[in-house]
Amino acid sequence: MKTFEEIYSENYTKLYRVAVKMVDDTDNASDIVQDVFMSLYEKFSGGTAVLYLNTWLYRATLNKCLDCVNRQKRYSSLDSAPEDQPENNTLEKKENKALVRMAMSKLQPKERAILILYSEGFSYKEISDSTGIRFSSVGKTLARTLEKMENQLKTQRYDLF
């Protein structure tokens, strides 16, 4: 049994990290995480119980991220201003990040979610619970996604691989 404050401080950073990787925008990521906690709070205020809290949090974050990505896609033609990068990053690092973002944008949203959770060290079971992909399919989807990612990165810059 935990208080809301404890859950918030324990999970905020983890969810934020996943959200940033998914939506590629710090402001949106922050809003998404706040939104997730707001939904959780409303859920509990309404007396609804959450069986697996971590799974629920990640699933809610990923779903909200996917919504955000879809919204971004819809309005990408209207709002195409490049995001400001922190000044302390070297040019090469910036370039690599841009390449990774580009490669990830070519993936399906679910594939991107799998890859991000995998990079966060999630087990296949946790990935399956958080993304809704069948447990038996996680291995295959992950292998396929890694291959796609590798091919994308190789096409853009061979020396990354």
Add this chain to the structure above:
Amino acid sequence: MTCFKDDILQKYLDKETSFDENLTMDEHLNHCTDCAKRMEQLLVRAMRIKKLIHSLGDENKEESIKPLPLVFAGKKAIIHTKNGWNPLKRLFFGVGAACLLALIFIYTPKAYPEKSQNVLLMQQDFVEIDANKPYSEQETTITVIDPDGNVSYSK
């Protein structure tokens, strides 16, 4: 044995294979250089991709936890992470169930032993044995007890 596909090798790398699969794969990888080499490539690939994806979050390291929104402040929302049951709620339901059982127990009419429907026959042979008569002609007393407990005799 045929070589394993990438997804199986990836599962093995991620330690997600079952015990039996592990045995089979260990055995295969011991003598198949192609699979061993491919697995090494997959390991490097996974590590590189993980590292690259991690780099996306690096720039946000300085991002500290945002303060809890005011809506939540001061409110002690208790969240049940294990089974979703509030201990207070659980206690309430437990006591309720116990009371219900007690009421059922108290108000259920006591079960009395059922009245016997059987007729009891008691035969008493050779009340007075007459040694001069054969067995078939000996006197016999039969006691009949009916379900109401009435006793009757016949000779």
